[in-house]
Amino acid sequence: MGKWGKRDDMIVHQESPYNAEPAPAALDRHPLTPLGTFFGRNHGMIQHIDPDAWRLRVDGLVDRPRTFSLAELQRRYEHRGVVATLQCAGNRRAELTAVRPIPGQVLWGPAAISTARWVGAPLADVLADAGLLPQAEHIAFVEAHTQPKAGEWPVFGGSIPVGKATAGEVLLAWEMNGAPLPAVHGGPVRVIVPGYIGARSVKWLQRVTAQEQPSDNHFQAADYRMLPPDADRAEAEEGHGLSLGVAALNAAILTPTDGQALLAGPVRVSGYAVAGEGRGVARVDVSVDRGRHWRQAEFGETDDPWAWRLWQISLELPPGPAQIVARAWDTSATVQPERAENVWNPLGYMNTAWSRVRVTCA
């Protein structure tokens, strides 16, 4: 067992802040990602908070601001379970660097994505209980900063529109796959915002604020922005570009792995596909002739509305090199774009291009 309870073969991009993803094949065949395999994405130190000492402040545009202990939160609200996939907005960034370099960013492979069953209090109920005022347009989250981190790393936060915050699927979660939420994933309590980029599921939650404007926290106001391809990276600091929120349709091949040597014959190809808010994954196509002909993959049995769909297909591969390509369609008949060139952006977010792995068969 490696650091933070993770498997030994995690691909650790940075030790501090801890940024690590599993090998793609480790996600295969697991509708729920084991805790030791779940990717970790951090902008600061992992915080260790005594659950008994933890407090949550709910304030801003509400009639009755209040402070909760964990026991109060658990006693007062329904314990709702939601199976939800979290995906870093930088998932698959490494593939984009084949187009042009993306300096200063974590170069994630296709496994900065994982799925768990989360249990917690519905944020909608907490806000209703606090008397949410009609002028509230956004619900902002800020992490705790119990450690002497100020000056080293900025405090992490972000917000979501009030319509999303009051939908039933957003949780203040204290449980992950049946275990108390571990510190490395934001325990004792984090936000889970299904269908949104992972950055909005703020860890080590300390404060929930109803407000008129989106969060002015650095990680929303100046980061997690998709700039036009020819923009200067500094433009993000000035609030230019598309502020990411709702996740886009995406899919990737998990097995075989890029560069893998295989025996010719039937090869099992597997992967995941994930649709954004309000959409489902409708179809996954797989091609071995660069998209001239496609076959449809089979979905795994589980189909939770806020989770990825795992898929697989058996392909007959002849001896020699081969490129396997996969693309997903969502229930609106949206299909992923073909080429990484078409989605490249200066900060390397939301690589939704067709997934490709190159293999050699003997």
Added chain:
Amino acid sequence: MGKWGKRDDMIVHQESPYNAEPAPAALDRHPLTPLGTFFGRNHGMIQHIDPDAWRLRVDGLVDRPRTFSLAELQRRYEHRGVVATLQCAGNRRAELTAVRPIPGQVLWGPAAISTARWVGAPLADVLADAGLLPQAEHIAFVEAHTQPKAGEWPVFGGSIPVGKATAGEVLLAWEMNGAPLPAVHGGPVRVIVPGYIGARSVKWLQRVTAQEQPSDNHFQAADYRMLPPDADRAEAEEGHGLSLGVAALNAAILTPTDGQALLAGPVRVSGYAVAGEGRGVARVDVSVDRGRHWRQAEFGETDDPWAWRLWQISLELPPGPAQIVARAWDTSATVQPERAENVWNPLGYMNTAWSRVRVTCA
């Protein structure tokens, strides 16, 4: 003035059923499409129904089924106004035929889309008033069939999920751009389902039924389905393929027109972009070098959540042939796919590929 009060230069694909779209340039500069320009898409005869004789039946999984006259509908419910774009799922089908033929379907250009301000009763209120039962999963609509059309054309209908039907934006509409809803657009009352394919906005509405299953009407059960590219068209009849509902991100160039001769120098390029349910149009990129470099278009002033965004940009074109390409991004950072080959399907639905026009400058 041409047939059905439409402009003389409508492109009439069929006289009966009446299927016509304006020249693309006629949509430019009009956030609301004039009634005489609005596209018409029909699977049967235009029906002429006396508003005083019209009745609407609301039934199925409700506590209190009832029948309304138009006066009762207007007296009992809020008159809600929604600016909404309707788009035929076959919009831009003609461009797909450059990949492979699509026999037996109307070959729409890029103008099978229009926008109006609709006024009507919120369907949510009508259903709540009827006592919608919790087991209702879908709300089905059927058109009137006042004319001896049975045997000639099947009765048109379709359904939407109950979650959409009980959202506030779905209307039973009797007014279009300030005028009583004309017969050619489904008067006296039609459904308006913003964010969905036009086929779900059933005209000449006669019946609203709450039910457990989606509509078994031909136009939902066996038509308006996106099949895999290599499927047999007959598979749609068997209920295969993706049943279209939520509209996908799309955009097209309105001016200049494909094949137009222009003077070299600054050229105004204009068009529309439309995002599906729960998404907004975030950016429109325009290129004159087949996508190697892009410039961002400017949006028109109006920004209604259920309507297209009109856009324009001034480009400097040198003498000679040029290809202008446009693509849209939505607020989830989804971008349109590049090539028509990537979206071609046997029934020619949902062409969301980049829009291209070829011009010659002198």
